[in-house]
Amino acid sequence: MKSGSLSLVLWTVVVFLLSSGNSNPILHQAERHHSGWYTIQDGNRVELVYRGDFRTPEEIQSAQGFAPRVLDRELTELELEKSCSLFHHSYGSTAEYTKWVSTTTDPRVAHDFAVEPHAPGEIPVKRGYIYEIRADEKFVDVRASLGPENFRYAEQMEQAAVKPIPWDQVEGWYKLEDFSAAEMKTLAQPGGTLQDMSQFVDHFQKNELFDFHKYYGRTSAGARYELAGFRKGSDVWNKPPWSQYKDKSVPEAWERYAELACGANEVQIAGGFPRCPEGILARAEAEEFSVAEPLGARDLTGALQSGDPAQYKLDAKFVEASETGEIIEADEAAQAVELAEMESAIADTEAIDAIELGELLEGDLLLDIILGFLFL
Incomplete structure (x- = not known):
């Protein structure tokens, strides 16, 4: 009888935890300490991505998430073609009008874009946040889509979102100012063994608006070769699997995939955000926030609500990448x-x-x- 009662109690607890979803901190910590939590992958499909950003969680929430930049004019035909291209996005040459939102599966890369440039071995003076985001079909593997041998920044392990990332898709964040010098050194160590943020779990701060039920169990899309968008005349177009898309329109492919990704088995709950909210674009631009840039570039930080002046954080790699791309195109x-x-x-x-x-x-x-x- 006692055994039966104990089983009933245990089942009750399990059901309670599962039904509580994102509102239950016990379940959150249990998941986070699960041995395989940070390495759930199926080929190029992933469940978890990171993004480094100087903006505070309050600022990101106010903008309702991360969105690509929007110009106050229509794009030219050439700009439209390049804005949908993963290749041009990865080089940063379309930073002002890319349609992609950058994230990464490597926390070290996210760290690099959440701190001020500093000398090796030194602790950066200004430190931002690493946001942890649940992936879904919006996210495309840039490295797999382009082929690591076909572009310069394969090591950034970028997962680019085809549409804005709503705030309820952000699982939580790590405030780098809370990290000790030793922890910052571990996080910043190039070529180190760090694969995830599991050893920094004590610093994790949960987003109370994260929608567990909407995003749990979803994975990214993996490679999408039709969205590669290499330069015209590139030898890569003569190689499979890209050769079949050689004369195809990248903007048309982007539109088709965005529609497919945003309509894929959508789960909505009362009061929840749609998984591809268009409203983020206008709000983010109107509030002059820095919106998502390629990982090849630091964010152009706009005027924040606190009244801080705009601070432009272009790193050397972006300048080099952008200039290289422009030189090649000019040549x-x-x-x-x-x-x-x-x-x-x-x-x-x-x-x-x-x-x-x-x-x-x-x-x-x-x-x-x-x-x-x-x-x-």
Whole structure:
């Protein structure tokens, strides 16, 4: 009888924990200490991503999440094409108008974008936050989509979201100012063994608005080769699996996938945010917050609610990447112009040769006629 009663009590506790979802701190801690919690992956699909940001949780919540930047004008045809491209996004050349929101599976990368630039071994003066986000179908594996050998920043392990990330998808955050010098050193160590944030669980602060029921068990999309968007003329277009998308429109592919991802088995609860909320765009831009940039660039931090002046944090890698991309594109354009000029010059030369030949033939014919008259 006691055994039966104990079983009933245990089942009651289990049901209570499962039904409590995101509102139950006991379940949250139990999940977080589970041995496989931080390494749940299936190929290129992941359940958990990170984002480094200087903005406070209150500021992110006020903006209702993370959103891509929006220009106050329509994009040109070329800008639209590049804005949907994972390749151009990864290099930072579309930082002002990318349609992607950057996150990473590597907490060290998130750390790099949540601290001021500093000398190796030193503790950064200004430290922001590492946000922990539950992934879903919106997130695309940039490294797998482009192929690590085809772009320069494969080590950033980026997962780019095709649509804004709502605040209720943010599971919580780590305030880096709370980290000791030893912990910051571990988190920042390049080439270290750190794979997740499990050893810093004591610093984790839970987002009370995280929607456990909506996002639990979902995974990212993995590779989406149709969204690669390499430069025109790139040799990669001749290789599978990208060759099948060589002459396809990237904006059209982006639209199709955004619609697919945002409508995939959607779970809504009363009062919850949609998984692809469009309203974040306008709110984030109106409040002048820095919105999500490529991981190849530091965020352009806009004027915050506290009245702080805008602070632009472009890191050297972004500048180098952006300049490299622009130089390559400029070289390709210059080569195209030179080729066109060469072809034009060749055509002009051929035309001149033809005229000269015609004139020469006409001259020979006239000479033959004159000689013919002379010998009559």
